[in-house]
Amino acid sequence: VQLVESGGGSVQAGGSLRLSCAASGFPFSLYSMGWFRRVPGKEREAVAIISELGRPRYTDSVQGRFTISRDNAKNTIFLQMNSLKVEDTAMYYCAAPRNRGYVSTHPDYFPYWGQGTQVTVSS
Numbered sequence: 001v002q003l004v005e006s007g008g009g010s011v012q013a014g015g016s017l018r019l020s021c022a023a024s025g026f027p028f029s030l031y032s033m034g035w036f037r038r039v040p041g042k043e044r045e046a047v048a049i050i051s052e053l054g055r056p057r058y059t060d061s062v063q064g065r066f067t068i069s070r071d072n073a074k075n076t077i078f079l080q081m082n083s084l085k086v087e088d089t090a091m092y093y094c095a096a097p098r099n100r101g102y103v104s105t106h107p108d109y110f111p112y113w114g115q116g117t118q119v120t121v122s123s
Helices: none
Strands: 002-006 009-012 017-024 033-038 045-050 056-058 066-071 076-081 090-096 117-122
Touching: 002 090, 017 033, 017 090, 017 117, 033 076, 045 066, 045 076, 056 066
Parallel strands: 009 117
Antiparallel strands: 002 017, 017 076, 033 045, 033 090, 045 056, 066 076, 090 117
């Protein structure tokens, strides 16, 4: 399994960024996928999960601002981040779960991770 993120960067508060994650090495269309983030000194948290059928789930703090999507033809997921806030600053990771079907948002259920892409939001 290989996951490669791209699209991070620096932006002012209120701005937008779009993250991408290209996946390979497993039957991508059959699995949920997730975006997580980690701030130094804190636990990694789930930002958004998308099911194999395209149904999204979001953590409360990004609901209405972030949109997760997937393109099964390109084995890629996306995270469109709008109205970014300073507190969104983190390393963002793409992750694939161990099992098919409904998946918990806990990071322990995702054994496969990308290298991460940094998102920095300044005031």
